[in-house]
Amino acid sequence: MLLVVTYSRAARRDLRNVCRAHEDCVVRQFGRAALFSGTEFGAFQALRLHEKHGLDVQIEHVEPFEPSDVPIHVREAAERYEAREEPATPYKRFASGRDIPDPEHLRGVDL
Amino acid sequence: MKLRVAGTTYTGAVVDLRTRDVDGRTIAASIRGQQCLPAVSCPDPPSVYAYAGHVHPSMGLRTRTALAAAARSQGHETPQDEAIDDCREQLTELECSPPDLPDPVESVPDATIDGLQETIAAYRGRLTAREAVGADDGTVQADLRDAAMELSERETRRAAAIETRELRRERARAYRDALEERRRLSDALANRRRSARATLVDRCADAFARAVETVPGTAPDDPFDADPVTAALAVLRVARTPAPVVVETDRFRTLAAASDCLDAPIVRC
Numbered sequence: 514m515l516l517v518v519t520y521s522r523a524a525r526r527d528l529r530n531v532c533r534a535h536e537d538c539v540v541r542q543f544g545r546a547a548l549f550s551g552t553e554f555g556a557f558q559a560l561r562l563h564e565k566h567g568l569d570v571q572i573e574h575v576e577p578f579e580p581s582d583v584p585i586h587v588r589e590a591a592e593r594y595e596a597r598e599e600p601a602t603p604y605k606r607f608a609s610g611r612d613i614p615d616p617e618h619l620r621g622v623d624l
Numbered sequence: 625m626k627l628r629v630a631g632t633t634y635t636g637a638v639v640d641l642r643t644r645d646v647d648g649r650t651i652a653a654s655i656r657g658q659q660c661l662p663a664v665s666c667p668d669p670p671s672v673y674a675y676a677g678h679v680h681p682s683m684g685l686r687t688r689t690a691l692a693a694a695a696r697s698q699g700h701e702t703p704q705d706e707a708i709d710d711c712r713e714q715l716t717e718l719e720c721s722p723p724d725l726p727d728p729v730e731s732v733p734d735a736t737i738d739g740l741q742e743t744i745a746a747y748r749g750r751l752t753a754r755e756a757v758g759a760d761d762g763t764v765q766a767d768l769r770d771a772a773m774e775l776s777e778r779e780t781r782r783a784a785a786i787e788t789r790e791l792r793r794e795r796a797r798a799y800r801d802a803l804e805e806r807r808r809l810s811d812a813l814a815n816r817r818r819s820a821r822a823t824l825v826d827r828c829a830d831a832f833a834r835a836v837e838t839v840p841g842t843a844p845d846d847p848f849d850a851d852p853v854t855a856a857l858a859v860l861r862v863a864r865t866p867a868p869v870v871v872e873t874d875r876f877r878t879l880a881a882a883s884d885c886l887d888a889p890i891v892r893c
Binding site: 520521567568569571 | 722723725796799800803804807
């Protein structure tokens with residue numbers, strides 16, 4: 514899919530117009546962004562906005578995501594942290610002394 | 625004030641132009657310094673004149689905004705002023721022009737690189753085999769050299785493509801970060817202006833209510849519901865009015881009454 518984000522009022526207005534006129538290629542619309550279908554038509558609509566508004570329109574390729582796409586230790590860390598008994602504990606403190614990665618480590622590793 | 629309309633010069637605190645074929649809007653624009661003709665010489669009008677400097681029956685008025693400007697003309701300040709100046713300064717300093725991006729370089733597909741690597745390996749094998757039987761005639765060597773050169777070229781181009789892509793993304797991101805920052809600052813500025821205006825309106829609300837009662841016209845229960853002409857006159861009565869006000873309404877019996885009521889020089893059109 515294509516994520517289209519607008520950075521000016523004019524670009525945002527045109528994005529809204531495209532979304533209204535071509536619902537079939539819009540998977541989801543947010544305030545000033547939208548998710549277009551990963552088809553040539555979706556790309557065509559995204560590129561039209563880019564042609565007209567240049568860098569005020571950002572287009573990113575978005576891949577579908579499943580939790581299983583992520584290494585098991587990350588998933589476990591999320592699961593255990595969300596099941597913590599003390600809601601006010603920050604993750605850094607929660608991770609220390611447990612068998613889960615600390616936030617600095619997670620930040621340093623690309624998916 | 626000194627006013628020159630089509631060859632005639634008018635001076636004094638009150639000027640009546642009703643017999644002259646002149647548009648009140650034009651005079652008001654001259655007073656605000658937006659045009660040079662007709663020539664008007666008078667003190668600089670404060671910003672409230674942009675809202676209420678020309679009073680006429682078909683006018684509209686953003687009463688609260690105009691009243692806030694009137695408060696400013698009286699020298700009122702607000703706790704938000706410093707933050708407003710900060711925001712404005714940051715906004716003017718923010719560089720937001722779209723960057724020049726290097727032209728994209730078409731990348732070389734992995735398959736092409738893999739294919740060339742395989743070709744080279746095959747040539748190497750063939751070369752070793754030929755050398756072993758003493759049948760090296762140089763053609764395999766030349767093929768190998770050509771293939772190696774092509775591989776090197778393709779790899780260079782692929783590296784350039786990756787580098788260019790990164791550079792394009794970085795610059796685009798920096799630009800969009802600046803746009804986001806500008807949006808954030810504009811929002812903050814608008815919020816602070818709104819609350820400054822509310823502060824000013826609050827401070828002048830009583831004076832405004834009294835003025836609405838005093839100026840000619842009907843005074844509704846809520847002074848902010850007053851019709852635009854009444855509201856504009858009341859705003860002017862609250863404001864400091866060193867520059868002439870263009871009055872294009874029959875509300876006042878005499879021009880002297882208008883001048884007294886608004887405590888302002890008057891141009892009647």
